[in-house]
Amino acid sequence: MFVLRKTINNYKKGKAMKIAVTSTGKDLTSDVDPRFGRAAYFIIVDPATLEFEVVENTQNLNLPQGAGIQAGKTILNSKAEVLITGNCGPKAFKVLNEAKIKIITAAKGRVIDVVQQYKNGNLNTSQGANVEGHWV
Amino acid sequence: MIITIASGKGGTGKTTVATNLAISMADKVQLLDCDVEEPNVHIFLQTRPVSKEIVSTMVPDVDSSLCTYCGECEKICQFSAITLIGKSIMTFPEMCHSCKGCIMVCPEGAIKESARELGEIIKEDSEGIELVYGRLRVGEAMSPPLIEKVKDQINKNMTTIIDAPPGTSCPVIAAIKDSDFVLLVTEPTPFGLNDLILAVEAVRTMNLKFGIVINRCDSGNDGVLQYAKKENIEIMMEIPDRRDIAENYSKGIPMVKAIPEMKDLFNSLYSKIQNRIQN
Numbered sequence: 280m281f282v283l284r285k286t287i288n289n290y291k292k293g294k295a296m297k298i299a300v301t302s303t304g305k306d307l308t309s310d311v312d313p314r315f316g317r318a319a320y321f322i323i324v325d326p327a328t329l330e331f332e333v334v335e336n337t338q339n340l341n342l343p344q345g346a347g348i349q350a351g352k353t354i355l356n357s358k359a360e361v362l363i364t365g366n367c368g369p370k371a372f373k374v375l376n377e378a379k380i381k382i383i384t385a386a387k388g389r390v391i392d393v394v395q396q397y398k399n400g401n402l403n404t405s406q407g408a409n410v411e412g413h414w415v
Numbered sequence: 416m417i418i419t420i421a422s423g424k425g426g427t428g429k430t431t432v433a434t435n436l437a438i439s440m441a442d443k444v445q446l447l448d449c450d451v452e453e454p455n456v457h458i459f460l461q462t463r464p465v466s467k468e469i470v471s472t473m474v475p476d477v478d479s480s481l482c483t484y485c486g487e488c489e490k491i492c493q494f495s496a497i498t499l500i501g502k503s504i505m506t507f508p509e510m511c512h513s514c515k516g517c518i519m520v521c522p523e524g525a526i527k528e529s530a531r532e533l534g535e536i537i538k539e540d541s542e543g544i545e546l547v548y549g550r551l552r553v554g555e556a557m558s559p560p561l562i563e564k565v566k567d568q569i570n571k572n573m574t575t576i577i578d579a580p581p582g583t584s585c586p587v588i589a590a591i592k593d594s595d596f597v598l599l600v601t602e603p604t605p606f607g608l609n610d611l612i613l614a615v616e617a618v619r620t621m622n623l624k625f626g627i628v629i630n631r632c633d634s635g636n637d638g639v640l641q642y643a644k645k646e647n648i649e650i651m652m653e654i655p656d657r658r659d660i661a662e663n664y665s666k667g668i669p670m671v672k673a674i675p676e677m678k679d680l681f682n683s684l685y686s687k688i689q690n691r692i693q694n
Contacts (some may be wrong), residue, residue: 337524374500
């Protein structure tokens with residue numbers, strides 16, 4: 280929680296930060312993709328200006344295993360400090376935790392709405408994976 | 416000589432065929448239960464314990480004091496089992512396929528071999544049958560490495576019968592590869608036929624000799640027979656759908672021990688397999 284507060288404080292002080300949101304489409308009005316490792320897209324958004332970029336996740340969609348680990352690395356490389364998604368498995372959680380990225384699960388609705396909820400402080404970070412890992 | 420009993424669909428009679436074939440053979444025979452997720456051959460045989468051994472597979476262990484975070488190990492790993500996150504190397508032992516690539520490419524020699532327990536290999540003896548089976552550790556997701564360790568026990572001087580897991584995925588491929596002959600057991604139903612077709616595609620891709628056994632042949636429909644005719648696949652044996660077979664089965668008595676004509680049926684199956692292997 281402390282780290283999250285620091286992040287929010289940085290945000291309030293006007294320091295640029297980025298949030299990654301798993302998305303079913305390529306813009307802010309798309310729905311949040313409930314999957315993390317196999318999300319269709321990641322939208323990396325600056326909550327202050329709502330400027331965003333889209334990162335495709337095609338490569339991970341076709342991975343038999345380890346999609347969560349690779350997706351975690353994608354988020355790390357995007358320099359996002361917070362990830363908002365539906366579900367996050369144990370291996371993805373481990374990677375994101377190691378990379379000190381805050382994880383918010385159980386998000387639903389449009390990307391723009393969850394970003395607004397985050398700005399209003401209505402979303403809590405997760406302390407652990409909320410789903411099991413999957414195997415082929 | 417390695418004869419593997421496989422099937423696309425589960426519950427068609429692989430274990431029944433494997434155990435009865437082994438019992439009906441005159442010479443000393445090895446029976447390998449490669450269905451390591453739920454081995455059950457030992458239930459059908461009166462056995463005496465011989466040995467039990469825990470088996471493991473190699474996984475990497477990184478000495479972070481030597482690691483320079485160059486990322487070479489991550490690049491070679493096809494399964495994300497070793498991953499560079501900022502200034503730390505994370506390993507996911509449960510994802511590792513034990514190729515040792517990371518150990519070979521590490522320029523600092525920072526990775527050494529550690530182990531992940533796969534399960535156990537159990538050997539039992541039953542009236543001239545040497546039974547070997549694997550039992551996968553609860554929580555272990557990958558069964559092929561343990562199946563391969565069970566198959567390391569193959570004695571080339573004996574006839575080996577392998578009871579494969581059902582389906583057509585990696586564990587089945589691990590069980591049937593290197594076989595001299597594959598028996599695909601099916602039942603004469605639309606479900607049996609659907610999964611038989613998948614199994615035939617798998618063994619044809621692997622270029623293995625194979626034939627079909629139809630269990631409970633006088634039930635269901637003639638879809639399997641028509642398919643076999645069209646595809647020119649030999650029906651090696653048909654086991655009738657009979658109450659006396661089922662009654663003996665329910666008491667744990669193999670049909671070749673209780674019903675003499677069944678012993679003849681399995682003996683002729685073995686001769687057919689020998690002929691097919693030799694030609």
